[in-house]
Amino acid sequence: MTRAATARVVDFTELYSRQQGFRASLFDAGLLIPTGVDGVYGHGAEFTELTSAIDALVAAAVREVHGGAATVLSFPPVMPREVLDRTDYIASFPQLAGAVSTYTGGDAEHRLLLAGRAAGHDWGGHFRASDVALVPSACHSVYPTLTGELPRDGAWIDVSGHCYRREPSIDPARMQAFRMREIVRVGSDRAAVAHRDTWAARAADLLAELDLRVQRAPATDPFFGRGGRMLAASQSADNLKTELLVPLYGDDMPGVAVASSNYHRDHFGVHFDITTVDGAPAHSACLGFGIERIALALLAAHGLDRRSWPNAVNAQL
């Protein structure tokens, strides 16, 4: 979920000030708890309840539509690092990735580490890359489990988990660690596109029923570097990504993406050797909900105290 392309001129100083103000009010209300690192926050009881309710609402919507046909999975915040390779995340979004490094030394090196630490040096260099990394998108954990031939109708997966993206920000809506719930479709190109289109519409309805003002907009991912510009241009030209934006900081500011749909063509099918019954690489699409972002959009729209929210909204959560 990325910044939407926007034609109008944005007063960024004013935007940052509103973001900072919103974050301060969330801290004051005990909804979010500061940790000292931008984008890493504890959740107070009410925020935890709210995100659980949103997650349950999405889960219920998936059951309503797909029933038992959708496989429900959740994954831990870490995954094999090798998946960053196979998804090409390390090629396309290295700046957002988080790898897990660990200490593999013995007693002697540990004494050095502690001596350096006592002298005020960073001990991070004593840690080495491990075989696990942080999950950047909930659906990435799914594709490795689908390697092989799909059933005739393909697969639907309702997947949730914590994600990590390295983008420290004072904007409370841009967290480094956040929860995502995605409805993933893997199968023929036609099935993937249809899933993308119907779920983008359904997600917009679901958000509108929470009294959020939702706007659909074509979007691109923040591909890295010079080569990334071409990838983004191609993604945009082929209309592969759509975001559902909600105004968090006023109508004169860009909306915040609280959900997004992505059609990956056969990218994951090829990289994870997933084939349809006729032997072709599977296509995939997903609709991802940013759980904390929806919570923040609700708090921004209806106020920090849930007791004063419209009854129709609370009734759903």
Next chain:
Amino acid sequence: MTRAATARVVDFTELYSRQQGFRASLFDAGLLIPTGVDGVYGHGAEFTELTSAIDALVAAAVREVHGGAATVLSFPPVMPREVLDRTDYIASFPQLAGAVSTYTGGDAEHRLLLAGRAAGHDWGGHFRASDVALVPSACHSVYPTLTGELPRDGAWIDVSGHCYRREPSIDPARMQAFRMREIVRVGSDRAAVAHRDTWAARAADLLAELDLRVQRAPATDPFFGRGGRMLAASQSADNLKTELLVPLYGDDMPGVAVASSNYHRDHFGVHFDITTVDGAPAHSACLGFGIERIALALLAAHGLDRRSWPNAVNAQL
């Protein structure tokens, strides 16, 4: 939560074989999903529901005992890396810690990374230590929020979150990424010790009501290296850690710790400048529940199909 000291001779070959067999049956039943890394598993729908129910049961027990006096918090899987310093985790348990490394280079270095990767080299070395690390224990995120003077009665915190420990294992009960819910008490030494004792008893009751055969045993943490042996001996001599063990692999094998109580004396009070009203460093104690481990203990005790569990157990979950 660590291996309990055990006097009897354990047939480790047999133990590993039972662990592997249990894990295989969990995979076959779709309760856990393999990822290719030992200790990192996806959760199927039924396992997800079971862990949620266990988490809710603990939450309800806390409300029943402490009502509004306990502050309910949850934290993301990452925290400031500096907390590993302040808790002394980097001194005592470097081998279990996970730090997050990220890519901070530009286009040119990224081309090198990709060229090396294409040639089959590990790109992990292109990542640098960031300012965040994985949370090793749910309660560690809490202490930084308490810096300063506590209220007269001290504080109770009900905290939950994902934890990470670097201990790859074929034992499904030893996950690298897992959920923990802890009831933390911070205040006078007397308050901390009383909390530890009453909650260890309450937790044993709660587990026994789930028809689990629970045994309390003194335990030590797996402190690192040669110096660690002294720390463990002191922890043991002062009876600071107690584990609640449940047999997962047969009565002839060591039980698995599904919960543990820890009395930290003024360790966190000193390191995070938390003081009681009379100006002394606060003492702390916690009772931590290993959510996945309780789920696995239930599956081991009552069978993989929840529909065949005792009604009295299902009624509580």
